[in-house]
Amino acid sequence: MSHHLLSVDSLNRDRVDHLLRIAARMEPIAGRQKVTRVLEGAVLGNLFFEASTRTRVSFNAAFCRLGGSVCDTTGFTFSSMAKGESLYDTSRVMSGYCDAIVMRHPEQGSVAEFAAATHIPVINGGDGPGEHPSQALLDLYTIDKEFARLGKTLKGAHILLTGDLLHGRTVHSLIKLLSLYDPMRITLVSPPGLEMPAALVDLVTSRGHRVEVRDSLASDFSDLDVVYTTRIQKERFTAEMSETFAGVSDDFTIHKRFIDQRCSPSTIVMHPLPRDSRTGANDLNVDLNGDPRLAIFRQTDNGIPMRMAIFATLLQVDDLIEEDLRPVRWFVPAQTGTLDR
Amino acid sequence: MSHHLLSVDSLNRDRVDHLLRIAARMEPIAGRQKVTRVLEGAVLGNLFFEASTRTRVSFNAAFCRLGGSVCDTTGFTFSSMAKGESLYDTSRVMSGYCDAIVMRHPEQGSVAEFAAATHIPVINGGDGPGEHPSQALLDLYTIDKEFARLGKTLKGAHILLTGDLLHGRTVHSLIKLLSLYDPMRITLVSPPGLEMPAALVDLVTSRGHRVEVRDSLASDFSDLDVVYTTRIQKERFTAEMSETFAGVSDDFTIHKRFIDQRCSPSTIVMHPLPRDSRTGANDLNVDLNGDPRLAIFRQTDNGIPMRMAIFATLLQVDDLIEEDLRPVRWFVPAQTGTLDR
Amino acid sequence: MSHHLLSVDSLNRDRVDHLLRIAARMEPIAGRQKVTRVLEGAVLGNLFFEASTRTRVSFNAAFCRLGGSVCDTTGFTFSSMAKGESLYDTSRVMSGYCDAIVMRHPEQGSVAEFAAATHIPVINGGDGPGEHPSQALLDLYTIDKEFARLGKTLKGAHILLTGDLLHGRTVHSLIKLLSLYDPMRITLVSPPGLEMPAALVDLVTSRGHRVEVRDSLASDFSDLDVVYTTRIQKERFTAEMSETFAGVSDDFTIHKRFIDQRCSPSTIVMHPLPRDSRTGANDLNVDLNGDPRLAIFRQTDNGIPMRMAIFATLLQVDDLIEEDLRPVRWFVPAQTGTLDR
Structure with missing residues (x-):
């Protein structure tokens, strides 16, 4: 494995399998039965040039649970870069302070540029419209874990990706990871103009998967295993698209009625979050809360073991975790993992 | 004890006594003679949707001194919520990352709403005009500790609360906690229009305490044990109040002359801080510095052992601390705790 | 040693030598061969009232590598001070939460004012045009380390300081530290109007060093050991200076041609960073990258062992480090310290 994680494109089936296996090994720690201190003394530079509290805290907590310490930077207030410092200089300087870097940046390619200047592991935490590989990995880990619970396998599964499949960085990365596995059926549903890029459809098809493209959810999905929905970001629409899309937005919202009537009791619903819960939003409906x-x-919960697995693998402590485990001494609510989890 | 700390209203005498006792047990750690690592591996989400550096650092330091790690978020830049994420979603997500949450938010009730969606312990760090229970607890702990030093008891004590008793969240919570104890005498002095709400006065009276309400400090307070003063926030005044209040503001300022001439050598002066030290401010006067x-x-210092006690109790490690103590190895200034402390 | 570090003026030769020695002892930790936990349980208040990500992360990482925990505050959002809280109050409050303070503040003298109110160690992380002693110490440590590698000594060395020598806080502090050592030759080159203050030149001369002042780099520097260059901040120019300076800016830029043609194969190039790498900037040229x-x-890397040395000395654990070392367990890239390092 390269010692960076910049894109899912650098991952083959073996590497992904390794990360899934190590993530599973992290479950007793993520689930707070066990504690490890294997990264004691290590420092993570958690560099967020773009706000993303959820992702930042998830990486931070994952590194802490391995025993390390975290230096956060947030926002556009990174003063040196405002004064004209290059990514090269920033990278070289941070490499002397830290043992690993997570970087999120609004410009595509900037994380790779940063990584090219350093020998310490760099993880892409999202570079604008570019990549966000840890999200795709935790999504795949979630499907794998849910399927294990339900006695299903990826082979032959039916997965629906819906919403904005044109701009959705997460669905692009996820479909690439899924394509590494045994043949499955993937249905893509989006409003006209927001379809999955053809190159991605071709890639997945060429790897032996059956892909169907539709422009409506008005079908039977009774054999569906996963609905993965993403937000339709109206603010990205062209004038033409806004016209086409007027009045149809609700047709792409996933709500309880759709799951109850069109899907099955074992269909799971995923979303990369955050979702817009305000009245009138066309996002994943809150009427599924509690279902x-x-x-x-569970999907965001899985961010912790997967990000721990990424750190442990890149910092090569994945084989040391098990011998370092100690019992948790504090209170862990018995209900964790219940409710609608 | 509920596994949240949202309001002093949920605390009875036993629970408060327990927290005071555990806080006292934390003194060797807060005073840097001892170190514990009982929360090693635990992660605190320290979510400050409203700036309050003092409170944020106090909670952060208290958790660190128990051996845990802290993820801070500050300001209104919590990007997901800006995009329409509900408190329910934020709570569910953070619960998967952290073992406890401290939350400060400008809107009353928001912390309780957040807490309702999670099983991990949530501590209210202040929700606008609502509650700030850890402040009231450290205030009570301060009175208790000062009285022990001076050979006094809460029973029969004379406590003066002054300043803005209408808006002062801290005095409302403190008077509720005091009312749980043996009968004492409580004098309330505020400018007209800024009196303590009648319901609170009735509550305290009904529990057997003697409450006197006045509109001036021009009295003899030679038997006074505690002056607790709060800032009068002129920016909250109505036009009518501004008129009434014009020219009398200094009459409610606590300064050295008042303590020297009206009170006694053992009267202690408290304030929730911050105070306005600029010239012309009508806050607690700086001429008492050094007295x-x-x-x-000492009062803000007590925030550390009390917040450690809150964490230790909610995370149920309060009985493990003593067996886990190790000596501090670094330099602790001999003068800590002296000067005007 | 005073238990603060506010200015290089408080350091004599013995104290500087001690810090250089302790920094060298930190190398196995900074170089990630070893881990220490000697400050486990200690809390650093890292108070940055002015943005400086590089310095903030460097202090943060150094404290973490000693085993401690860090509470960061950043920006002008320190809410209490906005409400009129004095530095005295802020200092007293933070002293109850933390075991040491690093403070950066835009106003000269503010860090000293803060330090006067507390018994815990305070380190000046830069107070506007005032002092930034840890930068000067890491600069001196770098020269010392590079010289050891090259078989050179400070005695008799030839050091060039160039750029804005009037406003450059770092060159003022560095020249003071250098002046404590055996006689050397110091050449000062700056545009007219940006000369090193005469008082500093007199001080250095009075201590037996040979100082030459020039207004151009057009000389032979074949015996030069160090070029220390700083950015010329045009935004600080008066109208008159702008006129004088027009067209000559490039004459003070250090680039590969200057080093190749005028200096020697063992001349090292230093800069306090950040540098402006944008096209047209008159800062240290990027064509030296890789040389x-x-x-x-290497200079910014040295910030970690030097800042660890400062913390260890002020907190009096400098003699405990060696007995507390444990091996690092994670991956350290073999290339660290190579490339152009």
Whole structure:
């Protein structure tokens, strides 16, 4: 494995399998039965040039749970860069302070540029419209874990990706990861103009998967295993698209009625979050809260073991974790993992 | 004890006594003679949607001194919520990352709403005009500790609350906690229009305490044990109040002359801080700096053992601390705790 | 040693030598061969009232590598001070939360004012045009380390300081530290109007060093050991200076041609960073990237062992480090310290 994680494109089936396996090994720690201190003394530079509290805290907490310390930077207030410092200089300087870097930046390619200047592991925490590989990995880990619970396998599964499939960085990365596995059926549903890029459809098809493209959810999905929905960001629409899309937005919202009537009792619902819960928003509906098929919070929970796995693998402590475990001494609510989790 | 700390209203005498007792047990750690690592591996989400550096650092330091790690978020830049994420979603997500949450938010009730969606312990760090229970607890702990030093007891004590008793969240919570104890005498002095709400006065009276309400400090307070003063926030005044209040503001300022001439050598002076030290401010006067009766910095110091006690109790490690103590190895200034402390 | 570090003026030769020695002892930790936990349980208040990500992260990482925990505050959002809280109050409050303070503040003298109110160690992380002693110490440490590698000594060395020598806080502090050592030759080159203050030149001369002042780099520097260059901040120019300076700016830029043609294969190039890498900037040129004589990233790397040395000395654990060392367990890239480092 390269000692960076910049894109899912650098991952083959073996590497992904390794990360899934190590993530599973992190479950007793993520689930707070065990504690490890294997990264004691290590420092993570958690550099967020763009706000993303959820992702920042997730990486931060994952590194802490391995025993390390975290230096956060947030916002556009990174003073040196405002004074004309290059990414090269910033990278070289941070490499002397830290043992690993997570970087989020609004400009595509900037994380790779930063990584090219350093020997310490760099993880892409999202570079604008570019990549966000840890999200795709935790999504795949979630599907794998849910399927294990339900006695299903990826082979032959039916997965629906819906919403804005044109701009959705997460669905692009996820479909690439899924394509590494045994043949499955993938249905893509989006409003006209927001379709999955053809190159991605071709890639997945060429790897033996069956891909169907539709422009409506008005079908039977009774054999569906996963609905993965993403927000339709109206603010990105062209005038033409806004016209086409007027009045149809609700047709792409996933709500309880759709799951109850069109899907099955074992269909799980995923979303990369955050979702817009305000009245009138066309996002994943809150009427599914409390339904055990809603997997969105189990999905974000899985960010911890997967990000621990990424750190442990890049810092090569993945084989040391098990011998370092100690019992947790504080209170862990018995209900953790219940409710609609 | 509920596994949240949202309001002093949820605390009875036993629970408060327990927290005071555990806080006292934390003194060797807060005073840097001892170190514990009982929360090693635990992660605190320290979510400040409203700036309050003092409170944020105090909670952060208290958690660190128990051996845990802290993820801070500050300001209104919590990007997900700006995009329409509900408190429910934020709570569910953060619960997967952290073992406890401290939350400060400008809107009353928001912390309780957040807490309702999670099983991990949530501590209210202040929700606008609502509650700030850890402040009231450290205030009570300060009175208790100062009285022990001076050979006094809460029973029969004379406590003066002054300043803005209408808006002062801290005095409302403190008077509720005091009312749980043996009968004492409480004098309330505020400018007209800024009196303590009648419901609170009735509550305290009904529990057997003697409450006197006045509109001036021009009295004899030679038997006074505690002056607790709060800032009068002129920016909250109505036009009518501004008129009434014009020219009398200094009459409610606590300064050295008042303590010297009206009170006694053992009267202690408290304030929730921050105070406005600029010339012309009508806050607690700086001429008391250096006077041993000024307890305001001992009071903020007490935030550490009390917040450690809150964490230790909610995370149920309060009985493990003593067996886990190790000696501090670094330099602790001999003068800590002296000067006007 | 005073238990603060506010200015290089408080340091004599013995104290500086001690810090250089302790910094060297930190190398196995800074170089990630070893881990220490000697400050486990200690809390650093890292108070940055002015943005300086590089310095903030460097202090943060140094404290973490000693085993301590860090509470960061950044920006002008320190809410209490906005409400009129004095530095005295802020200092007293923070002293109850933390075991040491690093403070950066835009106003000269503010860090000293803060330090006067507390018994815990305070380190000046830069107070506007005032002092930034840890930068000068890491600069001196870099020269010392580079010289040891090259078989050189400070005695008799030839050091060039160039750029804005009037406003450059770092060159003022560095020249004071250098002046404590055996006689050397110091050449000062700056545009007219940006000369080193005469009082500093007199001080250095009075201590037996040979100082030459020039207004151009057009000379032979074949015996030069160090070029220390600083950015010329045009935004600070008066109208008259702008006129004088027009067209000559490039004459003070250090680039590969200057080093190749005028200096020697063992001349090292230093800069306090950040540098402006944008096209047209008159800062240290990027064409030296990759040249082993460019010491700027080794220089920032040295911030970690030097800041660890400062913390260890002020907190009096400098003699405990060696007995507390444990091996690092994670991956350390073999290339660290190579490339142009």
